[in-house]
Amino acid sequence: MSATSSHPGSSFGHPAREEGGVEQQGDRSRSPEESKNDGLDMSGSGRPRTSSFAEPPGVPGAGAAAATAPVGSAAAVGSSTGKSGVPQASGTSSSGCSNLKLARDSGKVTTVVATPGQGPDRPQEVSYTDIKVIGNGSFGVVYQARLTDTQEMVAIKKVLQDKRFKNRELQIMRKLDHSNIVRLRYFFYSSGEKKDEVYLNLVLDYVPETVYRVARHFNKAKSIIPIIYVKVYMYQLFRSLAYIHSQGVCHRDIKPQNLLVDPETAVLKLCDFGSAKQLIRGEPNVSYICSRYYRAPELIFGATDYTANIDIWSAGCVLAELLLGQPIFPGDSGVDQLVEIIKVLGTPTREQIREMNPNYTEFKFPQIKAHPWTKVRFSH
Template sequence: MNKYDVLGVVGEGAYGVVLKCKNKDTNEVVAIKKFKESEEDEVVRKTTLREVKILRIMRHENIVQLKEAFRRKGKLYLVFEFVEKSMLDILEANPNGVDTETVRVLTCQLARAIEYCHRHDVIHRDIKPENLLINPADNALRLCDFGFARTMSADTPLTDYVATRWYRAPELLLGSTHYGKDVDIWAVGCIMGELTDGQPLFAGESEVDQLFVIQKVLGPLTPEHMEMFLRNPRFLGIQFPDVSRPETLEKRYLRRMPKLQMQLLKGILVMEPRRRLSAREMLRMPWFEAVQGLGCRV
């Protein structure tokens, strides 16, 4: 840390702290993620090493750039490019949502970041406003925090508890350990909705409430989901109220969402994971045709 001056604290989490720093030699401002635990904690060590390994192969303009990683006194430090704001800051400043063009530009960049991850067999698993960094000058977006990210390998069970509840796909809420890239796609739909009117699309107060809130808008769970629900001891004895007449996404965003945006959202927020659009298919949707200079067409 000798070559950096600490300018302030950007954020804190269970893992440690993110500091805003300046390189004494170059005057470049960077963000440094300093991990709390020393190497002795095996779980933390494995998680951080996995994050570093994934970040080292991620080279894309919509993914935060890892500049270097080093250790001091047993603690790990990751040095990233510094980005001024997060999407959470943008949402807090715009409680009724942002204009359609901004939604389109930000969603397009997020889709590009996800398409790149998925093409390299990486699932992010924790897409939420705090993990989307935005430069207010030009709305350039960077996906960050790969602490929960995993590389896909055939038939390896994955952990069921990932992603902040509001952005979690139904299969994650139901405890599946054989989900896929589709969980990231679901989160993109939730982000798109929240940017549109400033409100989280599915703001459940618990896992079971989250499942109910989703069904109130999209209709009942699939038979496969229902089977998982009945098998999961966490939900023993719980029944859902009647959701045969859902609110629908159209009603939810009446007069707030252009037709082509709604077409995309409906292709993303599909209960059946295999029927959700892939990131590549998302980028080919007509809604992105008008976005210039961001490489949104593939």
């Protein structure tokens, strides 16, 4: 039943941080409301990450508006259709953020000294213009800009840098190089308004759409997403996961909002590595990770020794959502989600529970048989 036992071998909240090998998830205490919604996971080992400039955890569809678009995606109202048939944004909108200097100045050219994302650390001047805000979250903002030398569009993700910790997202992205993963072109640091305030800026590929927005386009039109889209998207998602897992990296926040799509080519790129981590056997991890609806059962059970297979579970949830037109395992709490999972997969065995978290072996679950695969029918 768990991602660990069922399978062989991813908005932008606060990125997980490291200090002395111990994972630090955020820097504030969890609110009573967050704890109330945890369900079975009451370990207090972390906090839910907000969606990558989309809706809050557990509320997909609550309004992925222009100012709440994923990293590297277009923030638009309305849609049209690209050459490949993939719904395409028809306009963009910028928005402000009180704690950061945000502006749109199409005539201004900004020049910074940046380090290439891959290869030797050879800082170079990089100039960009046409800057506008396309998304913001609790801990940063994302801009769209145009490189002056190549005229290419890029996304610049700006996050507050805590000098006490290494930025895990930067470390991981510098080692990744795959056609289905958003590329880190450059990175540079900038000063903030306050004394000693430093921001890390990640210059990334700009990709205009997301799987979430494509699926929502078809849902609003009361039509079914073509199965060819589902196949193409899922193939590319699993390619990206196979690659990062081969590098020992677990994304830990796979969801439609973090799957960027080029409407002209249908190429998918996995983005937002703010929760990603290089998993090390024997080293504990936070269990309150991954966005609600896409959390593997072992995470709901509070496991801290999980594997990268939690990404596979999340990917399966994405697949089911594309076919059904809605999340397969919704719920406002861990208990709610577990009930939905049991309705489909049946009551977990004692051995499955032990593999997920031995502390729950005596927990009483309703005895429900797995839903027969012969009776599985999708809306199309």
